[in-house]
Amino acid sequence: MLSAPVAERRTVLPRPIDALRDLADRVERQVSPHPVAGLQGWLHGSPPAGAAAFPAAGLAAGERVEELMRTAAALWGGSPHANAALTWKTYCYWAVAPVVLGYLADRRVPVMDAANTVFSVSRDAPMFSVRQVRPRFLVLPHDPCAGGPGAEVAANEGDLLDRMRTSVFEDHLEPVLDAFLARVRVGRRTLMGSLASGLAYAVASMAQVAPEPDEVAAKTLLDAFDVGHLVDIATDEAGRLVYRRRTCCLALTIDGSRTCSTCCVRTEQR
Numbered sequence: 001m002l003s004a005p006v007a008e009r010r011t012v013l014p015r016p017i018d019a020l021r022d023l024a025d026r027v028e029r030q031v032s033p034h035p036v037a038g039l040q041g042w043l044h045g046s047p048p049a050g051a052a053a054f055p056a057a058g059l060a061a062g063e064r065v066e067e068l069m070r071t072a073a074a075l076w077g078g079s080p081h082a083n084a085a086l087t088w089k090t091y092c093y094w095a096v097a098p099v100v101l102g103y104l105a106d107r108r109v110p111v112m113d114a115a116n117t118v119f120s121v122s123r124d125a126p127m128f129s130v131r132q133v134r135p136r137f138l139v140l141p142h143d144p145c146a147g148g149p150g151a152e153v154a155a156n157e158g159d160l161l162d163r164m165r166t167s168v169f170e171d172h173l174e175p176v177l178d179a180f181l182a183r184v185r186v187g188r189r190t191l192m193g194s195l196a197s198g199l200a201y202a203v204a205s206m207a208q209v210a211p212e213p214d215e216v217a218a219k220t221l222l223d224a225f226d227v228g229h230l231v232d233i234a235t236d237e238a239g240r241l242v243y244r245r246r247t248c249c250l251a252l253t254i255d256g257s258r259t260c261s262t263c264c265v266r267t268e269q270r
Helices: 016-030 037-043 056-060 065-076 080-106 157-181 188-209 214-224 264-269
Strands: 052-055 117-121 128-132 137-139 151-153 231-235 241-245
Touching: 016 080, 016 137, 052 056, 052 065, 056 117, 056 157, 065 080, 065 117, 065 157, 080 117, 080 128, 080 157, 080 188, 080 214, 137 157, 157 188, 157 214, 188 214, 188 231, 188 241, 214 231, 214 241
Parallel strands: 137 151
Antiparallel strands: 052 117, 117 128, 231 241
């Protein structure tokens, strides 16, 4: 008598977002909540309660930019151009933070183009956060997630870096940057300097998940975004990444604010 056919077993491929959740939790436990706290709402599916949501697609189209700047003005109380510079600094950091985290650990890069990104501002912690509209990731061909849900395969690491830059900068941050520049008198170099410092800060904060030396990872990402000339990077005696901006984010122009520890103005004042 023939036995009944054995049901075919289906291989369940891992999801990149699950791995990124684990990484963010690890960084939060080992460092502090600050570098990744704004990722938790997205990673765990719960944006901050009562947060004002700003879809990146609308900001890139020039919509609600003034509203976002007014939100910043209420927080910082600076001049229009200082508020714009600080808003941009915060915004672009949270746009690149998940990208850096995924790249450093496993070369699983969240696709953060304007159509797939929402930025939130809340009165409660975390004050700023970011999430994807739907989970999409760039992965390498040998990644166990390749072929799984939400995974888009890049041919090699060079292709991965090129597609990373295209998605998060050319298809997101650059049009948002242009929308800012159309409304306030602040230099493009100043704002691009905040992108450079955001990349360097993310690497320094999340370095424990990276297999390569901090300085190597930082240089790779800075070069990929063409902003390596806007920040000086080095390694301290403990092997940790240190960096110094070559531009100022304008925080020092706001009453009661201090210069950032990485500011070029702080260096000149010593």
